[in-house]
Amino acid sequence: MSKESPKLSYFLGKRLNKFFSGLASAYRFVLKFFREVWFPPYEFKEFIRQCYQIGYNSLPLISLTGFIVGIVFTNQSRPSLTEFGAASWLPALISIAVVRAMGPLVTALIAAGKVGSSIGAEIGSMKVTEQIDAMEVSATNPFKFLVVSRVLASTLMIPVLVMYTDFVALMGSFLSVNKNELVSLSTFFVQVFDALTFLDITASLLKSLVFGFTIGIVGCYKGYNSTKGTEGVGKAANAAVVMAMFLIFIEELLSLQITNYFRQM
């Protein structure tokens, strides 16, 4: 016991040291982003290219996912509501679920898987092949070109994708409700918006901005700090997805608390 204690404390100390140093490194990285984002040169072309990659290219996948979510959630909720004789409340339930939680969450998780891993792998491979060092040598600010453009694109495109997801998920839900409850499109949307408030839409948009920022910054951070050659690239991509998803759930919980605080005011 007396021999094991120093090893345990050493092990724990090393892990804690690594955790806190990683936290400090991430903090410095985020701080650097906020310092760089305001000042020129602005990499507009790269920003547009990243918007195209993150936003437009993700649209088919996210639309399909949103559509399926709408149908599945409606069909899963129907039996419970029918049991209470409240099947007519399906549009209201779906709108609240989709706009408040499902839309932003599903979009962010899909984007974390697709975009986060892509950013992590791309920047990680540039790091291990010393392309970032080369950019620095050629008087190009790699942080501004690679990180700021990607994080900004991710931050702005995820809310747009969430709008699409919400719309497509509601249309998927409408198909199911129309088939089973014979509800018209106008009645469906009247019931959908009857259940919503401006706070729901505002909270959903702000949450999506935070999710987008998280996906972008985590992907960039993991890629920017990748080591150990090609193996590190894979690890960076994987860590970017896992960390982004984890943080998205944490942020979802926090946003729920904040939204509820405003809702009760």
Next chain:
Amino acid sequence: MRDDNKTTVIVGIFVLVGIIILIAGIMTLGSQQKTFGKNFRVTTVFDDIAGLQTGNNVWFSGVKIGTVRKINFYGESQVEIEMNLDANTKDYIRKNSKATISSDGLIGNKIIVIYGGTSDAGSIAEGDRLEAVMPLDTDKMMETLQENNNNLVSITEDLKVLTHKIAGGEGIVGALLTDSLLAQNFRGLMGDLNQTASRSNRLTSELVQFSQKLNQKGTTIDSFLSDTTLYASLQGTAKGLEATLEEANTVTNNLKVATEKLASPDNPAGMILNDEEFAAYMKSAMGNLDQSAESFNETLDALKYHWFFRRSFRKSERAKEESENE
């Protein structure tokens, strides 16, 4: 360069469509929740708002006309509700309209329902306070329901006792169900009743026929009932009868006066009827007259044989015999 432009356009369209979806959502939400239209504020005070929340709907005649804006405590334990109502509804809601808390469906959100009001009270205005009517309390409803349940149990127990007695042949109903003789009697009674009913029916139909005959044109009764001249004649007759009766009354009165006079001895007739002395006098006078008449007869008989009247008497006897023979 061309690829860059193409990418920019695609991203622009992509973002634009996303923003359009957002704006369309916001506009629809705003129009449905009457956020962008002209509103006016009214208040009401409840003792208990039963879970009503900010943002809940306000209904008038089944139409959503606004939302709950603010909920404040008021007085000692009351709650003041501020409502934003659509300005277009101002002309339809009256100052004496009432507000109550209801539910949007069986398990729906709480809503405020504005109802009632009279046209003479005038339209509602900004800042007016509506009279609050407390909604039905679920607990009280359940209490009443429980009381009903207890009553139902009591009634069921009584019914149980009753049916048990009936099944055991107790009481009239029980005996009717179990005693075959009584049942036969009852059946007979019912038969009699049936016959009576059929006779009554027949009687009624005959009465109907009779009344129809009475109503037939040209019959005496119909003439009697419908002839206006006959009515006028009857009226005249009645008046004549009335006059006759009056005259009869007068005659009766006169007779009464005459009778009274006859009863008193101060007039000749009354004296004849009432005075004893006069009666004795009259009696002696009559006796004298009787004697005079006898003497007179004897005188006349004597005259028959007188030579002067003998021939005349014979003539009259002969004429008498002839007339008897004829």
